[in-house]
């Protein structure tokens with residue numbers, strides 16, 4: 001005991017704590033009469049989410065994103081593999097004590113008002129009433145629902161419900177949030193507001209596990225992104241890894257480039273595609289961009305347009321998913 | 328503490344949904360009927376109970392005895408319907424927790440699934456029990472004040488419906504968990520209700536279907552393995568005016584028999600345990 005505690009600080013190497021870690025986590029649902037139909041919702045997922053990150057889990061519908069959250073929160077039980085949240089084994093009450101959850105397509109009792117809903121679920125979380133009223137009101141303010149605090153939620157729009165769901169997830173001020181498609185059904189302005197709330201929360205030190213089938217919802221705010229397809233992880237990495245592909249531009253020329261111009265271009269950057277007057281060029285950084293443009297100009301070629309290739313990440317996403325879908 | 332809260336919130340849910348309110352209004356209408364209609368008359372030297380002026384005391388039974396007799400009839404005849412009515416009011420409370428989109432919210436709270444299930448069941452029963460006791464005490468007061476007959480046995484019998492409903496609700500809990508459906512829960516609980524009546528009288532009703540000893544033993548097992556509703560009601564009826572009934576040598580005056588309650592406690596505990604086990608394993 002003494003030995004352990006007297007280890008000097010510089011030897012006490014502590015890696016960043018994994019908030020979520022899974023090893024070969026798999027889930028096969030058995031449905032139908034006699035449980036004959038088997039659906040492999042997740043197959044051998046291993047990942048870890050570190051403290052203070054926004055972790056974006058991406059994938060098309062049916063990829064298994066919701067299933068993964070449900071396993072982590074003990075709402076469904078894994079078929080095999082292991083996982084821990086905040087160091088606690090799956091299914092333990094300690095996990096649920098310390099997380100906030102916004103389920104996909106959540107439904108609150110429609111006869112309650114927004115404020116009553118927060119009071120109801122706050123009490124279920126074990127938050128004392130004295131603390132709860134103020135907390136609920138400030139969260140309604142944060143999510144822009146103050147004016148509708150006493151309105152029955154059966155009259156709420158989808159966007160308002162999502163914001164209420166977010167307020168509910170934040171009630172106990174948990175260090176970890178699991179948000180399943182938080183911007184689903186929300187209009188563009190509302191989506192921006194929700195993203196802003198999430199960035200503010202991350203700045204406050206929260207770890208956020210974010211599910212989405214829409215890349216644009218995740219790429220802007222996530223620190224790390226995992227891509228899930230048909231129950232398998234096909235990519236995990238920092239957003240920078242992926243957004244490197246962003247430096248891809250489309251150059252429309254007034255005339256097709258000569259072979260000499262092309263070889264000059266290929267000497268400047270690795271990836272050049274030609275199709276008639278159009279070039280697709282891949283840059284590593286902005287200085288390369290200038291070099292390429294100068295080269296084109298000195299070769300006497302006029303530019304009709306020069307534009308970053310739109311949602312390259314989207315393409316990358318689709319590329320990642322493609323081979324598996326064909327298989 | 329959280330579990331207690333869930334019970335209270337469940338109770339509030341059934342109040343807000345209006346089902347309990349309906350139950351409460353109907354109870355009050357019946358009470359009002361008795362307040363207005365019940366009377367006492369001193370015709371021909373004997374005291375008789377009247378409803379809207381016409382005598383309801385059976386011939387030869389007068390005064391306090393008539394109250395006991397009528398309360399027995401009332402209890403034996405209405406408990407069945409009251410329980411049934413209570414079932415309609417509460418059968419939806421477990422399925423409403425299990426609805427897609429809602430169940431995730433409940434299951435992500437720091438409560439065990441067992442306490443979720445039992446607090447929900449307790450909250451459901453609490454509303455009905457509150458109503459039942461309110462109704463019983465009011466009836467007791469009305470008969471006491473109007474006819475001067477304070478029959479404590481009626482209150483005891485009313486209290487015995489508390490465990491009755493809780494035992495019966497185990498059937499609802501199991502069906503609700505297995506089907507996730509209010510409709511199925513009500514339907515199955517209804518079928519069970521009538522089936523349990525037939526089971527209690529299996530020697531006369533069900534044995535004759537098939538004269539096979541294995542079938543007969545199977546029915547016996549079923550009878551003991553499920554809550555025994557009509558035997559409990561019959562037994563509790565004996566709490567009302569027991570000595571009087573025995574002294575008149577009336578039929579079925581066997582006195583209060585705790586056995587149906589004991590068996591129902593055991594079988595419903597088994598059903599609740601199964602429900603909790605099933606719930607704990609299920610994926611949502």
Ligand SMILES: Nc1ncnc2c1ncn2[C@@H]1O[C@H](COP(=O)(O)OP(=O)(O)O)[C@@H](O)[C@H]1O
Pocket residue numbers: 029030031039040041059060061062063064065066067068610611
């Ligand atoms: N409770 C369930 N029972 C049976 N199959 C399910 C269940 N939940 C999800 N699935 C199936 O598992 C797969 C993954 O679903 P889900 O996790 O909801 O994906 P996502 O959230 O990525 O859209 C789908 O094929 C879905 O139909």
Ligand SMILES: [Mg+2]
Pocket residue numbers: 062065066067104180
């Ligand atoms: Mg989903």
